[in-house]
Each structure stands twice: as C-alpha cells, then as structure tokens.
Amino acid sequence: MIRVSDSYVPLLRRPFGAHEIGKDRIAILYKVVGKATKILSSKKKGKMLDVLGPLGNGFNIEASIVRAPEGRGRPSSIVLVAGGHGVAPLYALAKQLLASSHQLSVFIGARTKAHVICEKEFKKLGAKVYIATDDGSKGRKGLITSLLKNRLRALEIHKAVIYGCGPKAMLKEVGRIAKAKKIPCQLSLEEYMACGTGTCLGCAVKTRSGYKLVCKDGPVFDSKEIVWQ
Amino acid sequence: MAVKAKSEKRKAQSQSVKLKIGKMELKNPVILASGTCGFGKEIEELVDINALGAIVTKTITLRKREGNPSPRIAETHSGILNAIGLDNDGLKNFMFEKIPYLRTLKIPVIVSIAGDRIEEFVKLTEETQKSSCVKAIEVNLSCPNVSHEGTKHAILAQDSHAVEQIISRLRKITKRTLIAKLSPNVTDIKEIARSAERGGAEAVSLINTYPGMAVDVSTMKPKLGNVTGGLSGPAIKPLALKCVWDAYNSIKIPVIGSGGIMTAEDAIEFMLCGACAVQVGTANFVDPNAPLKIANGIKKYLKDKRISSIKGLVGKLKTCKTN
Numbered sequence: 402m403i404r405v406s407d408s409y410v411p412l413l414r415r416p417f418g419a420h421e422i423g424k425d426r427i428a429i430l431y432k433v434v435g436k437a438t439k440i441l442s443s444k445k446k447g448k449m450l451d452v453l454g455p456l457g458n459g460f461n462i463e464a465s466i467v468r469a470p471e472g473r474g475r476p477s478s479i480v481l482v483a484g485g486h487g488v489a490p491l492y493a494l495a496k497q498l499l500a501s502s503h504q505l506s507v508f509i510g511a512r513t514k515a516h517v518i519c520e521k522e523f524k525k526l527g528a529k530v531y532i533a534t535d536d537g538s539k540g541r542k543g544l545i546t547s548l549l550k551n552r553l554r555a556l557e558i559h560k561a562v563i564y565g566c567g568p569k570a571m572l573k574e575v576g577r578i579a580k581a582k583k584i585p586c587q588l589s590l591e592e593y594m595a596c597g598t599g600t601c602l603g604c605a606v607k608t609r610s611g612y613k614l615v616c617k618d619g620p621v622f623d624s625k626e627i628v629w630q
Numbered sequence: 631m632a633v634k635a636k637s638e639k640r641k642a643q644s645q646s647v648k649l650k651i652g653k654m655e656l657k658n659p660v661i662l663a664s665g666t667c668g669f670g671k672e673i674e675e676l677v678d679i680n681a682l683g684a685i686v687t688k689t690i691t692l693r694k695r696e697g698n699p700s701p702r703i704a705e706t707h708s709g710i711l712n713a714i715g716l717d718n719d720g721l722k723n724f725m726f727e728k729i730p731y732l733r734t735l736k737i738p739v740i741v742s743i744a745g746d747r748i749e750e751f752v753k754l755t756e757e758t759q760k761s762s763c764v765k766a767i768e769v770n771l772s773c774p775n776v777s778h779e780g781t782k783h784a785i786l787a788q789d790s791h792a793v794e795q796i797i798s799r800l801r802k803i804t805k806r807t808l809i810a811k812l813s814p815n816v817t818d819i820k821e822i823a824r825s826a827e828r829g830g831a832e833a834v835s836l837i838n839t840y841p842g843m844a845v846d847v848s849t850m851k852p853k854l855g856n857v858t859g860g861l862s863g864p865a866i867k868p869l870a871l872k873c874v875w876d877a878y879n880s881i882k883i884p885v886i887g888s889g890g891i892m893t894a895e896d897a898i899e900f901m902l903c904g905a906c907a908v909q910v911g912t913a914n915f916v917d918p919n920a921p922l923k924i925a926n927g928i929k930k931y932l933k934d935k936r937i938s939s940i941k942g943l944v945g946k947l948k949t950c951k952t953n
C-alpha cells in the first residue's frame with residue numbers, strides 16, 4: 402500500500418503488486434489511471450515513498466513444483482494469463498519460476514498494440530508469448546481467453562498450472578477454462594480497499610468458505626475457491 | 631533564573647492527559663474507533679495499542695453476519711464511503727476467538743454491539759460483560775448500512791424513543807460504562823443525545839458516518855455494492871464538530887467526538903467544542919500511527935498552552951458569549 406501524498410485528495414493508500422523483486426529492492430509497474438497514480442508518476446528519483454507492506458499472500462509457486470513429474474525430468478507447463486496492467490505481478494512470478502526451468506507460456510490481453518507491455522521481457526526469459534488485442538492491432542483480435550482456450554489444446558495440459566491477473570471478467574473466464582480442463586489455477590484479485598491490513602473489511606470477496614479479504618487472505622486465491630458474482 | 635527554569639520544567643511535566651468516562655479510566659483521550667482497528671490483533675504490529683486511551687472493537691452482533699456485496703469501499707473527495715454491513719463472526723466467536731487477545735491489552739476495551747431487536751442488545755451486553763477486560767459497551771445505534779426491526783426509522787439513533795428504551799434496558803443489566811454511538815443524520819442531535827442521557831448512558835459517542843452515495847458515470851452504476859453507504863474522513867469534520875458542539879451544550883454526560891480526525895489539531899478542535907475524548911477512525915487506514923501522533927500532539931498542545939489537564943481544554947471554545 403503506497404501513500405502518494407500527505408494531502409486528503411487522494412485520501413487512501415493505493416495497493417500495488419511487486420513487478421520485480423531484488424535482494425534489497427522491489428519495483429512496481431503501474432499505469433496512470435487517476436489522481437493517485439498521476440502524483441506517483443511525478444515523484445523524482447531519490448524521493449522517499451511511504452510504503453506499508455508487503456501485505457497478503459503471493460502466488461504459490463509450490464503448486465507448480467509439486468506438479469513437476471518427479472524423476473522423469475520433464476518440467477511442467479506454466480501458463481500466465483495477464484489482462485492489461487495485470488502483467489505487472491506476473492512478470493515477478495515468471496522470474497521466480499525461471500529457477501525451476503518450467504516451460505513458460507504467457508498470454509497477454511490488451512486493448513491495443515500500445516497497451517501491450519512486457520512482451521520483450523517475457524521473451525527474454527524464454528517464454529512463449531501469445532497476444533490478443535481488442536482491436537487486432539497486435540496479435541489475435543479478440544479476447545485473450547479465446548486464444549488461451551485454443552492454445553491450451555497444444556500444451557501438455559495434464560501438467561499445466563495457470564496463474565492469472567487482470568480484470569474480473571477475464572479472470573472469471575480463465576477460472577472457467579481451468580475448471581473445464583481440470584488445470585490448477587491461481588488468480589490474483591483486485592477490490593477497492595481502505596487499509597490493506599484486514600481491519601476495514603472493505604475488500605471482501607465471496608469464496609466457498611464465506612467472504613475472504615483480498616488484502617489479507619489474498620490477493621491470490623485458488624480459482625476453485627472463488628464464488629463469482 | 632535557574633530556580634525559575636527548574637520549577638517551570640516541573641510544571642510543564644505535570645500536564646495530565648488522563649481522564650475518566652463513567653467508571654472507565656483512560657491514560658489519554660485518543661480512542662481507536664470501531665470498525666477501523668478490527669479486534670486489536672489485526673493492528674498489533676502497526677501501532678503501540680497500549681499507548682492509546684482505549685480501543686473500540688468492530689461492532690459485533692449476536693449471530694455471524696456476512697456483510698454487504700462488493701464493492702464495499704469507494705473513495706470520495708477527502709472521504710471514504712463504506713458499506714461493509716456489520717460483517718462479523720458473531721458473539722460466540724468474539725468470546726472465544728477475540729477476547730483472549732483483547733485480554734492481553736493494558737488499555738480499556740470497549741465492545742461495540744448492534745442488533746435488530748432489543749433482546750439482542752441485552753444478550754450481547756450480558757455475555758460480553760462477563761469478560762473483565764471489557765470496561766465499556768458502545769451501543770452502535772447508528773450504522774447506516776443495516777436495517778432494524780421494531781422501528782420505522784432507517785437508523786435506530788433517529789428514533790429518540792428507541793434510543794432511550796434500549797439504553798435504559800441495558801442500564802438495568804450492566805454496571806459497565808455505557809456509551810451510545812449516535813448518528814449525525816437526525817433532525818436534532820440534541821434531542822437524541824438527551825434521550826441517551828435519560829436512558830442512563832454515561833457518555834455519547836458521535837458521530838457515526840453520514841449516509842451517502844457515489845456513482846460511476848462510465849458504467850452508470852453506484853460505486854458501492856449496497857448502493858448507499860456511510861461517509862467518513864476529513865470531508866465530514868466540520869459537520870461532526872457542529873454535532874459535538876450541539877450535544878455538548880445539551881447534556882451533562884461526556885461527549886466522545888469523532889468524524890474525520892486526522893491530526894492532533896483536528897482532535898483539539900473537537901475537544902474545544904466539548905469532546906472529552908476523541909475517536910480516530912478513517913485516519914487509521916491511511917496511517918496506523920495517526921492515533922499515537924494525535925495523542926502526543928494533544929500533550930504538546932497542553933504544554934505549549936500551559937494547560938494543566940484535559941479539563942482545561944474540553945468545551946473551552948471562546949465564543950462571543952464566553953469572551
């Protein structure tokens with residue numbers, strides 16, 4: 402949670418995911434969408450930033466390692482699905498996963514060519530990158546989830562794990578595809594929140610075991626647990 | 631000169647920020663407001679709770695409540711709209727899961743309770759007072775995000791008869807300090823405050839949030855899942871101050887002030903308008919250390935103004951009448 406200024410507009414901290422995790426540094430990647438991100442983007446190098454965190458959980462990497470077939474030496478297929486700036490935390494995840502030499506497929510959905518980010522970075526990691534844009538200006542025209550559905554057939558899905566981050570509608574569809582194909586799937590959710598520490602109860606999401614908090618219990622949830630509304 | 635400096639120093643150190651509300655003793659007048667600090671445990675790593683005056687728990691109800699659908703929070707100009715819907719795990723969970731931690735705190739625990747019917751308030755009071763760490767009960771009569779049986783009003787605290795009835799019933803069954811948490815969304819806060827006083831409350835706590843709305847014009851949808859919510863934060867501070875001032879001038883029992891207090895200066899404004907203590911809420915979300923900074927700021931103000939105790943501050947607003 403980052404407080405971008407001491408003023409009351411904006412009043413609350415804003416939640417961000419880690420885009421790169423270094424030994425003594427983290428990087429965040431964000432899009433300027435409102436007042437808070439605009440103020441953040443005007444910060445000069447060397448300025449102090451008021452950060453509260455890290456908070457909540459992260460993607461469970463164990464889930465993919467456990468599924469790597471033991472003894473046979475064949476890595477499992479990791480599928481990352483990002484919508485818009487949902488790319489940000491998935492890049493950090495991809496880097497973490499590199500160590501275990503998985504086969505990495507990255508699906509990036511964006512509005513136009515200009516909105517596609519991190520394509521090169523993922524390719525540098527050795528990932529196969531699939532892109533879909535709303536207007537067809539880059540990659541396949543249409544939803545990234547349609548492309549995902551098509552391509553999953555070609556992947557060794559019995560050993561695949563899906564990680565997703567992006568708009569709710571996209572995540573819901575990714576969860577549905579994963580369920581149909583019986584692929585384990587973890588999704589990073591977003592909700593409006595005030596505190597980030599589990600006190601305001603603002604960021605509740607419905608799960609099979611009642612409401613859970615995105616800030617404390619999440620933001621990453623097993624897609625099977627989420628009750629979509 | 632040296633002697634004078636020394637005696638001045640001693641005098642400066644004698645400033646007291648202690649106070650008493652009912653039977654409850656507070657080491658300073660800064661209280662964590664209900665719904666902004668969980669049940670203490672959630673914030674233990676973020677702020678030194680024991681350095682504060684008291685803590686008011688998230689409101690509990692007899693049975694577990696799931697709360698409202700998302701989104702539950704929307705930021706507005708200098709404020710937050712919330713429609714949480716009294717999401718809590720109920721009385722039993724509170725007694726078994728929350729009390730053990732609350733018991734370890736060295737400051738008074740104030741339990742916030744709410745119900746649909748008077749019997750629920752009674753049961754909640756009977757059970758929670760069994761724990762010795764519960765020094766006071768804040769009766770939440772003013773949540774704007776739930777409906778109630780037994781009154782035609784949207785908010786219990788809009789019904790002066792209901793307020794008096796509930797408080798007087800609880801007065802009969804508890805010796806714990808009773809605080810009535812009131813709503814600003816009333817025709818006359820003075821009348822409601824007097825009802826709480828008549829009922830036997832030892833203090834009133836005001837204000838709860840103002841009912842409000844926000845709309846996303848791109849989707850034409852309300853920004854809250856519950857459509858309407860309660861507004862808190864700096865946006866409501868002037869309105870809250872007026873309520874505190876009005877209540878202070880109409881009752882003899884102490885007024886605990888709240889509504890958009892972010893800094894010590896804000897808190898002092900409330901105290902000058904008659905609040906004997908303040909509750910800090912929304913500020914906790916922005917800066918978990920805000921209550922501590924406010925408590926220290928009040929101490930410093932007393933020292934700078936050479937005021938020896940909280941009493942010298944409460945209600946000391948200089949109007950043309952008092953001047």
